[in-house]
Amino acid sequence: MKRLLATALAVIMVISLTAGCGGTETTTTKAADQTTTTKADDTSETTTGSEEPSGPVEITVVTSYGGDDGNRGNYEDAVSAYEEATGNTVLDASATSDEEWKSKVMTDFEAGTEPDVLFYFNGVDANPIIEGDKVVSLDEIREEYPEYADNMKEDLLVPSPVDGKVYTVPVNGFWESLFINKAVLEDAGVEIPGADYDWETFMADCEKIKEAGFTPVAVSLQEVPHYWFEFAVYNRGNQDNHLNLPASSDDETGAKWAEGLGDIKALYEAGYLPDNTLTASDAETVQLLADGDAAFLIDGSWKIGYFQENCADNLDDFALAYVPGQGERKATDLVGGISMGYYITRKAWEDPDKRDAAVKFVEHMTSDEVVSVFATTSVTALKDGVIPSDDLxxxxxxxxxxxxxxxxxxxxxxxxxxxxxxxxxxxxxKNIVTAKITAEEAIDSALALQ
Amino acid sequence: MNSVIYKKKAPLLLFLLPAFAFMMVYLYYPFVRNILNSFVEISGLGTAAGAVNQPWYSNYVNLLQDPSMITALKNTAILILVTIVFQVGIALVLALLTDRAGKGAQFFRTVYFFPIVISGTALGLMFNLIFLYKGGMLNQLLQNIGLISDNVDWKDEKHFLLTMLLPVIWQYVGFYFVILITGLNNISADIYEAASLDGADGWKTTWYISLPLLRNVLFTCLILAITGALKVFDLPWVMMGSGIPMDRSWLTGTYMYNQTFIRADVDYGSAIAVIIVILGVVISQLANFIFREKDY
Amino acid sequence: MTEQQYFDQYMSRELADSAKRRKRFSPSKLIIYLLLVFWALTTIYPFVWVILNSFREKGMIRKDSFSVPWPGSADFTMDNYLTAFERADFKNAYINSITVSALVTLIVIFLAGLAAYGMVRYRFHGRRALHLMILASMMFPVFSTIIPVFRLQVVMGLASTGNRYLSLLSVVLPQIAGNLSFAIIVLMGFIRSVPIDLEESAFIDGAGVFRIFSKIILPVARPSFATVAIFTFLWSYNDLFTQTFFLRYPKEKTITLLLNEISSQAGVNYGLMAASVVLVVVPVLLVYIVLQKNIIKGMTIGAVKG
Structure with missing residues (x-):
């Protein structure tokens, strides 16, 4: 028995090793090339001095396009194209964006082992590296490279919250909107919502959907209440004051937030959310929409890939509509933007050999052609817009x-x-909707940590 | 016991130094940093420490008043008890049975090890499918045999404890099993031989010989159960995430991770880590006081 | 008598004894087997479940994850494995994984064996304090020690160098430390139960402590060392967190890391996840089966003699 098992396992391993070999021969040789070029580069460094960037260079790059990112394949192709065009090599340490990844990126900057080019968030997450002068602003880069990022619309380049300067060149942004299951709506006798969708109609629709035996809204309040919070708050304000943060729960913005949270509570109390919204995972509730058990889901542009992958057979059951509006917010006022972009680190910028390679790399990765491949349906900052694709x-x-x-x-x-x-x-x-605490108490508790 | 062999203490340094040197550099130095971190403001792992908290021990005061932390401590206490009684208990029964099974013993040894080699994340996903609300295996099964008519939410406030504890207990029985089997094999054969000459039969040898001689190994298991329960993380994290339901299922291990990574309150997470270590030492010492190890 | 003779004596008694016990039959055997089989079913089932689902068409797993996807049926597929192979340099990753874990295991059992022996057999001042230190360090969460360790290793020139071997070393060192406390605690429990007479008669024959350690303690406690080795290997191999922090470039990645990345959005694709689990688990099971031989009495005799 034991020997049999051992043999079986050994066979599996051998098969996987050989299969692995066949599939990856190219990568191994590439890695070998890489080391030789680095060596060649080292010698040229010493001989030519540091005035002019010379010969092939190796740059280190960290992005969030690793793991199972939808654009991983596109990213790898674009990197290879860069390596071919310039002769430089890219030492890539991309990973999946999560909290652990963020802390790893920050630790690198703290320890002085940051990459030459970094694809990272442009909001408060990057504050420490901007405060520490670890990355170079566009202004500074443009003193040397005037055309840097000139294919982007200036007003869509996101300034850092620290000093108002722009540090990142974006690839593609995101929008958040309402995914609907048309088959469920049809079964429940509810019209497909249009551009004028308002909150009252939405609540009436939810009632009909619930009576027809479906779950109106697919959301896991315990895990991802983020999207509903965003729109519920937006619905109680307008485009101009949406981004204001409250100082306390009793100022104007605080009151707006409390009202928005009240709307979520109303949805919960009316029974429009999944029975187990307080214990279900986000994956579980999204599945409700995919399985035709729920009608509405607010999620981001990246979620399209999920439906393409998991609902290929009935993809036309799904569509995008607008999150119902209320007050000053029209349904067609979306939440979205561009939250990530390429940074060039101070370390690479000050290194005369790497400066040019890093700039070229960012220019290549944010060119119209590359961005168009990455973006398909999402927002970009391109002046000329996305080059349209014909197989959608x-x-x-x-x-x-x-x-x-x-x-x-x-x-x-x-x-x-x-x-x-x-x-x-x-x-x-979850404590607000179950009336364990009031919305005001929750807001004040959060603001104490701001 | 203090044999004449070990009167000369010089070789001791060579025995202990390498291991302790490793521990000082890679465990104690970082953990001292962690203790210091629990007194300063750090918002995000990898970001530099800010000002000292006001007052410097504020995190520890907050811990005492944090309902989720108190829940975590209660649940962990339950887990320690359950681990000792069931995990070690089942493992002991299985080890004793396998030891006298003869035929097939090797087969059982191999398969009992299976749950430990599969990562906690993968097992968590599997258990999630079993306990799934809609269309989960358990709900389907119970509906088919007519025990329930509506789906049961196995993660709600009535059921979460069992849903969380069962997989955790089950997974690590194999771990204690392997340790106990090793302990049984270490028992010198003369002792059994002497006993059988005295006419002791199967169960008597188990009760009067195997168990008393396993005492040290059982004590090791006790210590491992206590420390293990305090830091258990992956399986409960995948299944119960952020304290599902309603912050009721926190364990010290999951709460520490949540505060450090998800809530980005690194100094608070560090304080929880300190509490975990203190509790572990105190409870192990208590266990040591009650069931002393013996030399032979 | 030589050490070899002590052993022959010790082990032959053991052999005689186990033969005797094996012959004994009692009617309670049926109940014993029922219990053993019941538990075996609970441990085999999930494993079978993972293997079956690794061959299942994606999307089918959640709908119907508890039937058998027979080859040829609609939901049978090899795609999950093909996807995994396509994405990853498996050979390199297995080599990295096994190098790291084997190194960690060897060094841990050696250092922990020495330390446990010293802690158990010697009486000295501060012994209790050292014991507490070992105990406490078992509970240091890796999440709270990783950042200082990372900075330390950057200063030492080990981490983030882009050099494959240095990177692997930067995983090996913290993992050794992380597994030492467990290994010492368990080995202490086992060594404490080793009867001291063997050591004393060897001592009378003129053996020194190091000789006693290598010729008596190591072989007699062989099953215990095997047990500790199994768990050290397993934990080092499965320790994603340390690996993620220190292994970042493709050529450095271990199999666990690689497959975790491929199936990181496993919430969506259970099939790929299941295939990854199977591919990851195979080497650990091999190690277990090989090392387990040392935990079995009958085998020990041959092993010591050979």
Whole structure:
């Protein structure tokens, strides 16, 4: 028995090793090339001095396009194209963006082992590296390279909250909007919501959907209440004051937030959320929409990939609509923006050999052609817009229609909160809807950590 | 016991120094940093420390008043008890049974180890599918045999404790099993031989010989159970995430991770880590006081 | 008598004894087997479940994850494995994983064996304090020690160098420390139960402590060392957190890391996740099966003699 098992395991391992070999021969040789070029580069460094950037250079790059990112393949292709065009090599340490990744990136800057080019958030998450002068602003780069990022619209380049200067060149942004399951709406006898969708109609629709035996809204309040919070608060204000942070729960913004949180509580109390919204994971509730058990889901532009992957057979059941509006906010006023971009670190900029390679790399990764491949349906800052692609599926087309009908785009107010405050507020949403604490108490608790 | 062999203490340094040198550099130095971190303001792992908290021990005061921390401590206490009684208990029974099973013993040794080699994350996903609200295996099964008519939310406030504890207990039985089997194999054969000459049969040898001689190994298991329960993380994290339901299922290990990474309150997380270590030492010493180890 | 003779004596008694016990039969055997089989089912089932689902068409797992996807049926597929192979340099990753974990295991059992022996057999001032230190360090959460360790290793020139071997070393060192306390505690428990007469008769024959350690303690406690080795290997191999921090470039990645990345959004694709689990688990099971031989009495005799 034991020997049999051991043999079986050994066979599996051998198969996987050989299969691994076959598939990856190219990468191994590439890695070998890489080391030789580095060596060659080292010698040229010493001989030519540091005036002119010379010969092939190796730059280190960290992005969030690793792991299972939807653009991972596109990213790898673009990097190879850069290596071919310039002769430089890229030592890539990309990973999936999560809290651990963020702390790793920050630790690198603290320890002085930061990469030459970094693709990272442009909001408060990057404050420490800007305060520490670890990255170079666009102004400074443009003194040497006047055309740097000149294919981007200036007003869509996001300034740092620290000093108002722009540090990042973006690839593509995101929008948040309403995903709907048309089959469920049809079964419940509810019309497909249009550009004038308002809160009252939405609540009436939810009632009908609930009576028909479906779950109106797919959301996990315990894990990802973020999108509903964003729109509920936006619905109680307008485009101009949406990004204001309250100083306390009893100022104007605080009152607005409390009202928005009250709307979420009303949805919960009316039974429009999944029965187990307080214990279900986000994956579980999203699945409700995918399985045709729920009608509405607010999520981001990246979620399209999920439906393409998991609902390929009935993709035309799904579409994008607008989150119902209320008061001054029209349904077509979207939340979204550009939250990440390429930084060049001070370390690479001050290194005469790497400066040019790093700049070229960012220019290449943010060129019209590359950005168009990455963006498909999401927002970009390109002056000339995305080069259109002609093989889009129904959901992508629906998304493009939806985005085209947008009347405005405003950032997410939660991105202006510190991670600590945000975490506290969202952890308390389950307590608000179950009336364990009031919305005002939750807001004040979060603001104490801001 | 203090044999004449070990009167000369010089070689001791060579025995202890390498291991302790490693521990000082890679465990104690970082942990002293962690203790210091618990007194200063740090918002985000990897970011530099800010000003000293006001007052410097404020994190510890907050911990005492934090309902989630108190929940975590209660749950962890339950987990320690359950781990000792069931995890070590089941493992002991299985080890004793396997030891006398003869045929097939090797098979059981191998398969009992399976749950430990599969990562906690993968097992968590599997258990999530079993306990899934809609269409989960358990709900389907119970509906098919007519025990329930509506889906049961296994993670709600009535059921969460069992839903969380069962997989954790089950996963690590194999761990204690392997340790106990090793302990059984270490028992010198003469002792059994002497006993059988005295006419002791199967169960008597188990009760009067195996168990008393396993005492030290059982004590090791006790210590491992206590420390293990205090830091258990991956399986409960995948299944219960942020204290599902309603902050009721926190354990010290998951709460520490949550504060450090998800809530970005690194100094508070560091304070929890300090509490975990203090509790571990205190409880182990208590256990040591009650069941002393013996030399032979 | 030589050390070899002590052993022959010790082990042959053991052999005689186990033979005797094996012959004994009692009616309670049926109940014993029922219990053993019941537990075996609970541990085999999840494993089978993972293997079955690794061959299942994605999307089918959540709907119907508890049936058998027979080859040829609609939901049978090899895609999950093909995707995994396509994405990753498996050979390199297995080599990295096994190098790291084997090094960690060897060094840990050696250092922990020495330390546990010293802690158990010697009486000295500060012994209790050292014991508490070992105990406390078992509970240091890796999440709170990783950043200082990272900075330390950057200063030492080990971490973030881009050099594959240095990077692997930068994982090995903290993992050794992280597994030492457990290994010392467990080995202490086992060594304490080793009867001291063997050591004393060897001592009378003129053996020094190091000789006693290598010729008596190591072989007699062989099953215990094997047990500790199994768990050290397993934990080093599965320790994603330390690996993620120190291994960042493709050529440095371990199999655990690689497959975790591929299936990091496993919430969506259970099939890929299951295939990854199978590919990751295989080497650990091999190590377990090999090392487990040392925990079995009958085998020990041959092993010591050979």
């Amino acid at each position: 599926d129904v959901l992508q087309l629906s998304a493009i229609d939806m985005a085209a009908g947008a009347t405005s785009l405003v950032g997410a107010v939660q991105d202006g909160m510190s991670a600590e405050a945000r975490g506290d507020l969202f952890a308390n949403i």
